[in-house]
Amino acid sequence: MQDHLVLYRKYRPKSFEEIVGQDAVVRALSNALASGRLAHAYLFSGPRGVGKTTIARLIAKAANCANAGAKGPTPCNICESCKRYNEGAAFDVIEIDAASNRGIDEIRELREAIRYAAAHGGRKIYIIDEVHMLTPPAFNALLKSLEEPPEHVIFVLATTEIEKVPATIVSRTQHFEFRRPAVEAIAGRLTEIAKKEGTTLVPQAAHAIALVSEGSFRDAESILGQILAVEDKKITEEEVESVLGLPRRAILFQFYRSLVNKDGAASLAAVGKVGEDGHDMAQFLRSALRLSRLGLFLKLDPVLASVAGKELSPDDEKELRGLVATAVPDHLKKIFMLLADTLEKTKYSPLPELPIQLAILALTVPDN
Incomplete structure (x- = not known):
């Protein structure tokens, strides 16, 4: 089944060590996990495709890892909980797209749901993506849950437009700003993935894809997948330009x-x-x-x-x-x-x- 996944899902980082370009965020969250001091609510802001949702899922996996004490902040990836997360079958991480669930009724349903314990014990993690899309009444309803959440619940809010998130929400979370990764970081990541796929990606080609992706790992990996469908042995800069319709x-x-x-x-x-x-x-x-x-x-x-x-x-x-x-x-x-x-x-x-x-x-x- 893994062979048919798009690249950005197939090679989604499974531990904090695999995250590229967000060193400050990873260091702070790793320290919080190691010391058992996870906050009840986080707010991740930054450009699209830089790892906000990926890190939110890693927080969920690490918080529920059966071997977390022995492995520190790193999920073990071998316990039953980690396996469920890796297979996308974890019931204790709930992802909500605020762009399509933006009203007060949806947030009221969420407030009702957080009262119940996690299906497998441990913590329930609610990831609300594009949180800036919520309506003002929905934000007001969410505010109460952020102020006094149950002990078993962690909220992770993600946004690409932090200026649209009310100050009352920001002040009740730990806010981390995600930065756009450097071109060479994206190019390096693409080279590693291409190698795992049995393909040679020449440096100029990796650099060209990294530039076109405009700082988004997800976009870069999607582009690489698009090119691999055409050429799976050796990818040159000319082939990247040809497939993407870029000027020479x-x-x-x-x-x-x-x-x-x-x-x-x-x-x-x-x-x-x-x-x-x-x-x-x-x-x-x-x-x-x-x-x-x-x-x-x-x-x-x-x-x-x-x-x-x-x-x-x-x-x-x-x-x-x-x-x-x-x-x-x-x-x-x-x-x-x-x-x-x-x-x-x-x-x-x-x-x-x-x-x-x-x-x-x-x-x-x-x-x-």
Whole structure:
């Protein structure tokens, strides 16, 4: 059965040691589990796909692990309780999607349910995902349960929009902010999964997938699964670009180089090539904007250059450094600002390539 699971479910971390990119959160929760001082309510906030629900499930598994005392905060993964969690058959972890169960009636049902003990003893863990979607009356009803929950109940609230969660809710929980993981962390995770699947994922390909995922492990693993359905022996950067419909790295650098050199004809030719190949113009612009941003970082400041180095492969960093070496900083800033403005205009343009063509003319044709 495991072979038919999507990758992000098949390789979901089974212990805190497997969590990547959330060291501060893992350390705090591990200490709380080891000392037996779990809070009655947690609030996890951060971007999608970074591990909020996964860590909530690990709290549930560790809290009910029969060997928790001997293993510290790490679930043993061999007791009956851990096996039920690993198989998705645990009755004592209840997940609620607040986007579709957002009313006061659903929260009243929850308040009634928490009175009853866990099916197998131990703790009952309620995970409320996208909690910011609850209605104001529902939040008010939840407030009472957060203030005085039964001893056997732990709440874990998760949200991607912390600003929409009332302060009264935040103040009654332990709040942990999840950070977007680094590109190299995602790439490393993908390389490990590909190896377990019997596939070679070249570093440039792992890096390309990590960038497209925009900080989401779940999205990155889903993309890898999509590519594995096409190529299961060796995955190259070109195959990633082909499967995802991304513009080729060469055409992207050609476009940015022509803008830096104020070569309007070459810039327009690059855009034309992107259109001919059937690539999404907004996606191309996002990639060009990212390259422009990193080029600006490399040009302006050593500290910013170190940030760029974490997002670029060694070959790309070397090429981009050479490209901006003799460029005027003000012109690089103008490219970045104009591309950012153009990306917004593309959403409303009847012709996808029109805004970028106008931007090219503004950047390469002298005012006089």
